[in-house]
Amino acid sequence: MLLREVEYAKPGSVAEALELLAANDGARALAGGQTLINVMKARAASPDMLVDLNGLDDLTGIELAGDGTLTIGAMTTYTELMGSAEAKARPILGEVCATIADVQVRNRGTIGGNVCSNDPTNHLPPLMVSVGARMTIAGADGEREVSAEEFFLGVYLTAVGPGELLTRISIPAGKKDGFAAVTLGADGTCIANAAATVNGSVRVALGCVDAVPVIVTAESADGVADAVRAANLEPPSDVHASSEYRTHLAEVLATRAAQEASAR
Amino acid sequence: MIQSSETTLAPAPVEVQKGWGGQSVKRKEDKRLLQGEGVFVDDVKRHGMGYLHFVRSPYAHAHITRVDVSAAEAIDGVYGTLTGEEVAALTDPFFQISSVPGANIKDFSLAVGKVRYVGEPVVAVVAETRELARDASELVEVDYEPLAAVVDARVAQDSDTPVLHDDAGGNLMWSGLYSWGDLDAAFAEADRVVKIPELHFHRFNSTPLECDGALVEYNRGVSQWTIHTNNQFPGFAAIMMGPAMKVGLDKLRFVTQDIGGGFGNKITSHPQLVVCCLLARKLNRPVQWTEWRTDFHLSMSHGNERWFRDTEVAVKDDGTLLGFRTKALDDAGAWLRYEPLGGVIWAQVTPGMYRWKHIELEFTQVATNKAPVSPNRGYSRMQHLWFTERVIDIVARELDLDPVEVRKRNYVRAEDMPYTTPNGCVYDSGDYAAMLDLALGLVGYDSMEARRADAKERGKLLGVGIGSTLDSGTNNFGQSRLINPELQFSGNNEVATVKLDIFGEIVVTLGTTPQGQGHETTAAQVVADILNCSVDDVHVRAGHDSYWNSHAGFSGTYASQFAVTGLSAVKGATEMLAAEIKKLAGAVFGGVPAEALELADGGVRIKESPDAFLPFMACGAIINANNAGLPEDLDVTLNCRYVYRPPFEVPDVETKMGNLTLTYACQVHVAVVEVDPETGAYEIVDYAAVDDCGKRINPQIVEGQVMGATAQAIGAAVHETYEYDEDGNLLTPNFYDYHVPHALDMPPLATGAIESPSPFTPLGTKGMGEGGGAGIHAVCAAIQDATGQIVTDSHNPYQRVWRLLQEAKA
Amino acid sequence: MDVTVTVNGTTYERDVEPRKLLIHFLRDDLDLTGSHVGCDTGNCGACSVIVDGVLVKSCMLLAVQANGASIETVEGLAEGDELTPLQLAFNEHHALQCGYCTPGMLMSATALLRENPSPSEDEIAKALQGNICRCTGYWNIVEAVKSVAK
Ligand SMILES: Cc1cc2nc3c(=O)[nH]c(=O)nc-3n(C[C@H](O)[C@H](O)[C@H](O)COP(=O)(O)OP(=O)(O)OC[C@H]3O[C@@H](n4cnc5c(N)ncnc54)[C@H](O)[C@@H]3O)c2cc1C
Ligand code: FES
Numbered sequence A: 001m002l003l004r005e006v007e008y009a010k011p012g013s014v015a016e017a018l019e020l021l022a023a024n025d026g027a028r029a030l031a032g033g034q035t036l037i038n039v040m041k042a043r044a045a046s047p048d049m050l051v052d053l054n055g056l057d058d059l060t061g062i063e064l065a066g067d068g069t070l071t072i073g074a075m076t077t078y079t080e081l082m083g084s085a086e087a088k089a090r091p092i093l094g095e096v097c098a099t100i101a102d103v104q105v106r107n108r109g110t111i112g113g114n115v116c117s118n119d120p121t122n123h124l125p126p127l128m129v130s131v132g133a134r135m136t137i138a139g140a141d142g143e144r145e146v147s148a149e150e151f152f153l154g155v156y157l158t159a160v161g162p163g164e165l166l167t168r169i170s171i172p173a174g175k176k177d178g179f180a181a182v183t184l185g186a187d188g189t190c191i192a193n194a195a196a197t198v199n200g201s202v203r204v205a206l207g208c209v210d211a212v213p214v215i216v217t218a219e220s221a222d223g224v225a226d227a228v229r230a231a232n233l234e235p236p237s238d239v240h241a242s243s244e245y246r247t248h249l250a251e252v253l254a255t256r257a258a259q260e261a262s263a264r
Numbered sequence B: 001m002i003q004s005s006e007t008t009l010a011p012a013p014v015e016v017q018k019g020w021g022g023q024s025v026k027r028k029e030d031k032r033l034l035q036g037e038g039v040f041v042d043d044v045k046r047h048g049m050g051y052l053h054f055v056r057s058p059y060a061h062a063h064i065t066r067v068d069v070s071a072a073e074a075i076d077g078v079y080g081t082l083t084g085e086e087v088a089a090l091t092d093p094f095f096q097i098s099s100v101p102g103a104n105i106k107d108f109s110l111a112v113g114k115v116r117y118v119g120e121p122v123v124a125v126v127a128e129t130r131e132l133a134r135d136a137s138e139l140v141e142v143d144y145e146p147l148a149a150v151v152d153a154r155v156a157q158d159s160d161t162p163v164l165h166d167d168a169g170g171n172l173m174w175s176g177l178y179s180w181g182d183l184d185a186a187f188a189e190a191d192r193v194v195k196i197p198e199l200h201f202h203r204f205n206s207t208p209l210e211c212d213g214a215l216v217e218y219n220r221g222v223s224q225w226t227i228h229t230n231n232q233f234p235g236f237a238a239i240m241m242g243p244a245m246k247v248g249l250d251k252l253r254f255v256t257q258d259i260g261g262g263f264g265n266k267i268t269s270h271p272q273l274v275v276c277c278l279l280a281r282k283l284n285r286p287v288q289w290t291e292w293r294t295d296f297h298l299s300m301s302h303g304n305e306r307w308f309r310d311t312e313v314a315v316k317d318d319g320t321l322l323g324f325r326t327k328a329l330d331d332a333g334a335w336l337r338y339e340p341l342g343g344v345i346w347a348q349v350t351p352g353m354y355r356w357k358h359i360e361l362e363f364t365q366v367a368t369n370k371a372p373v374s375p376n377r378g379y380s381r382m383q384h385l386w387f388t389e390r391v392i393d394i395v396a397r398e399l400d401l402d403p404v405e406v407r408k409r410n411y412v413r414a415e416d417m418p419y420t421t422p423n424g425c426v427y428d429s430g431d432y433a434a435m436l437d438l439a440l441g442l443v444g445y446d447s448m449e450a451r452r453a454d455a456k457e458r459g460k461l462l463g464v465g466i467g468s469t470l471d472s473g474t475n476n477f478g479q480s481r482l483i484n485p486e487l488q489f490s491g492n493n494e495v496a497t498v499k500l501d502i503f504g505e506i507v508v509t510l511g512t513t514p515q516g517q518g519h520e521t522t523a524a525q526v527v528a529d530i531l532n533c534s535v536d537d538v539h540v541r542a543g544h545d546s547y548w549n550s551h552a553g554f555s556g557t558y559a560s561q562f563a564v565t566g567l568s569a570v571k572g573a574t575e576m577l578a579a580e581i582k583k584l585a586g587a588v589f590g591g592v593p594a595e596a597l598e599l600a601d602g603g604v605r606i607k608e609s610p611d612a613f614l615p616f617m618a619c620g621a622i623i624n625a626n627n628a629g630l631p632e633d634l635d636v637t638l639n640c641r642y643v644y645r646p647p648f649e650v651p652d653v654e655t656k657m658g659n660l661t662l663t664y665a666c667q668v669h670v671a672v673v674e675v676d677p678e679t680g681a682y683e684i685v686d687y688a689a690v691d692d693c694g695k696r697i698n699p700q701i702v703e704g705q706v707m708g709a710t711a712q713a714i715g716a717a718v719h720e721t722y723e724y725d726e727d728g729n730l731l732t733p734n735f736y737d738y739h740v741p742h743a744l745d746m747p748p749l750a751t752g753a754i755e756s757p758s759p760f761t762p763l764g765t766k767g768m769g770e771g772g773g774a775g776i777h778a779v780c781a782a783i784q785d786a787t788g789q790i791v792t793d794s795h796n797p798y799q800r801v802w803r804l805l806q807e808a809k810a
Numbered sequence C: 001m002d003v004t005v006t007v008n009g010t011t012y013e014r015d016v017e018p019r020k021l022l023i024h025f026l027r028d029d030l031d032l033t034g035s036h037v038g039c040d041t042g043n044c045g046a047c048s049v050i051v052d053g054v055l056v057k058s059c060m061l062l063a064v065q066a067n068g069a070s071i072e073t074v075e076g077l078a079e080g081d082e083l084t085p086l087q088l089a090f091n092e093h094h095a096l097q098c099g100y101c102t103p104g105m106l107m108s109a110t111a112l113l114r115e116n117p118s119p120s121e122d123e124i125a126k127a128l129q130g131n132i133c134r135c136t137g138y139w140n141i142v143e144a145v146k147s148v149a150k
């Protein structure tokens, strides 16, 4: 409600969007808006210009390569991903997206926006880390690719620098994934979550416990709880959970996610 | 998802209406609401109106050292501002309900000199657009000198705790000792004394989906304000605003059509309305105020947070309850906007549903640096009933008795009705044990042990809990004198007018301000039964307008009373109209006595010769437009106003005895939960709600109220809480962090009903709707059952349940 | 900025500040006050409308983003006085009390039924998850939607 004044630009291409972002210090990319508009309502952030990425074809689409690699455009909405036949190649993606918020939010919120906002309670940052996603970032100097592990840098902070855009995410083939969360109400905001992938050993990414997903690995699901304990987590306390409770949940959820992944 | 079971017990001792009353007539108000054609306050617009935005305090407690509005006023499109200093010059402080020390506080509609909670309005800015008003409010400069904040009521009276209101000399606002029966004898007779050190009822409210708002116009020529608002108790707002603004009440015209939920939370918007009024006059233009969700959470009408400390319960080994004593400590927040009425309202249900004879309760209310509290669905009784239900379950556990048995042993019995409580309230009717049986049946209580075992196999802990509660309705406002003997309030009243218009239209005007309770429909049902016509023929005006003159001092929609006060007024007015119609017809037919006439088929006729028929249209036309030649002494207007006044006496201020409410609807709920022992997360897997509100005029509407109260109680029990940090920042200021249950969060629900008509009301109805928080009681009991640990808090998010389980392990 | 939208079949052209949310544009500029505001964080769904066939919360996008779009709001559901089966079902099942959430609920349920004419109870609850109702407890709303499911 009642945002500060802002300019609005609707570029016709990724190149034009990058130019706009580079030319205006206070410009911000607008994807689904399901985080950014809220932040602007609270006037917690007030970009001078919104560069609307909606309608840029280069940022949409889901492709499945011969080797099973999925390439997902940053502007793909959760709803699109859930309905995509290609995305079923990695079933966990659609399953997790189906539990994010509600129909309306899923109809507009995007995969790119979810990871770029890197809210520690979001669903996708840990999932992207566990499945071994790679992010393609475009800027004035062209494109570069970073792994999900390198992508998340801090609360609301990612490898996408000023004047840059996340254009797509690629996810290798795989099926043995799991996700577990304790949420505020059914399918609500995560109090703690964990994503796990079995690829020989088990790799778990924990959400809500630090500024970025925390990775733990173990030989099997049985060893995950110990691995989480060894990580000496110091999660934040807030109104929904104390640090102690989050630490405990991390252990339980990591194990559950790992068990789910192993069982597939 | 829903299953219902209808059981009717106890043949009615009063005449039960035949016809429309008792039918689930489909609501008349729905059509406009379904088409987006309702008129809610924010839909009202006026030419040239300015939008108001409040500058709010970022501090919980601070002196205001400087306010400068010049930069804001300098912006193009800003119409003007209002500061606390101006308010202090233009108005008197609001009248205080409290006796001293609370009586001494000075409450203005904007902060004057000091802020006392985060979100408190400090300055108001009015501008051409909503956005601009907010922009300009960011340019208002306010300097603060922060003070330490009080956020825990338990330390509010400590000597080193900062004081909110110097005028009151401390943070104590009100205290009173209530003592009935003979506590010493009770404890002497007891086999056991169960001690409960501390119970805590948390802060939350019903968060109506529509927040508060107003559009205020000032008519300079007649010095009168028209206040379009969704305030749900305009009578109270007027009494607060008139003296503060130093104007007579007729200068304050309240207009309301549709209200997007109230639940008590929309009673205390009078400070904001005063600001709108002052600005409408100052700026000479209509002023529009929309309260946004975060504003509401920060500043409006939190429910009373209450601690029960040092509780002692006198019991016999067989579970017979003799008496209890406790200390209730109530956190009023920063201002007494409706308080300290909560300090007596609980006494409507002093013994809960039980035959406790000896009760002592020391009530203390303190101020803290949090949002002011005010009524919230189940107001003050809910806290107390939660306490009595907790006590029952804790006693049952300590004595290793079955909570069902302890309840049945101690419930007020059907044969005791009407039952006089230790403090002189009269429970009118009901069969609590039968309700409990019905509720237990609805969740399949007999097979619960098998289900417990099944849950265990799945790694879950199953628990069952009962919440039995009262929905006392139709206040005797004389109870306010137990708070402050100087107050000159007592009794209650409500108004309805029913008229026949010129073409025979039946037009009903209510004094109430419904927020979804279906008054237009139930009122039409009562009218149609008396005038022997169809509900479709009855036009009940939507909303409230104090210019209609169909309101009285206690008019409004609050405190579970419409089915008694509102509908009794409707009945009274319609019976007057029916009598007048017969009188008129008698004259027209040439001296036929009323007994020989009957109302039927949209008119009046002679019973013996039905061809002699005068349609309502003719009646309306004759009186309103064609009245030459009527007998001079024919005293008929066909425009009848009736004030219903329930039979009350002023309670005794010394003994604190008296009947505080007229009716006692009852709810018995049973919740079945399954707890995940590893995380503390739990799910309500089964739920039953049984209601008895006497005669139901419209069972579907009643059931809807039961469902709504249930959902709110579940929300409060599991998720909803206004939590503050030690600096007084609200940690749940929006629907992100204040999680309101949605459709996926709802358990399967079975409803049941019993009808025990009230012997005290004209229609056998009882007020209902608030629901007494039964769901909170039931969920707490179920968690206690599942975890085996005593539950001491009304709010049990997963984290707290996990902690209980950790304690169980330790 | 110039914005042209078609709402319930009527085309409107207005000059709009880019910062204006679609819900404010509908309510304040176009006088379509059927869609409501119940929160300031995109949680309540009272503002739900259908934009180019997609159900969205109109407080979560800018009016300028809807430029060129075709928007459906609660005002457009009924044909004059002829309520839709869904609206009638809400009346029949007492699925509304104060009616403040109702426009958003109807839009969410309408979107659901278009996509899935025979939803299960769970699917209905899931489809309404983004709409808060504080009065009814949702049971009757789910019943109402279920009653018109094929
Ligand atoms: C009621 C509600 C509940 C929610 N619950 C959850 C939940 O439970 N779990 C969850 O994960 N999320 C939740 N969300 C957040 C939602 O998933 C958002 O959609 C998501 O976090 C952001 O995606 P977006 O496309 O809307 O991004 P936007 O809000 O448009 O953008 C977010 C940020 O990312 C930047 N950005 C976006 N795209 C790019 C890009 N391609 N390149 C560079 N920068 C970019 C923007 O500049 C902005 O800073 C909820 C949102 C709401 C309103
Ligand atoms: S007003 Fe849009 S979601 Fe609440």
Ligand code: FES
Pocket (backbone or CB within 6 Å): B209, B260, B261, B516, C095, C096, C097, C098, C099, C100, C101, C102, C132, C133, C134, C135, C136
């Ligand atoms: S009917 Fe009131 S919020 Fe849903």
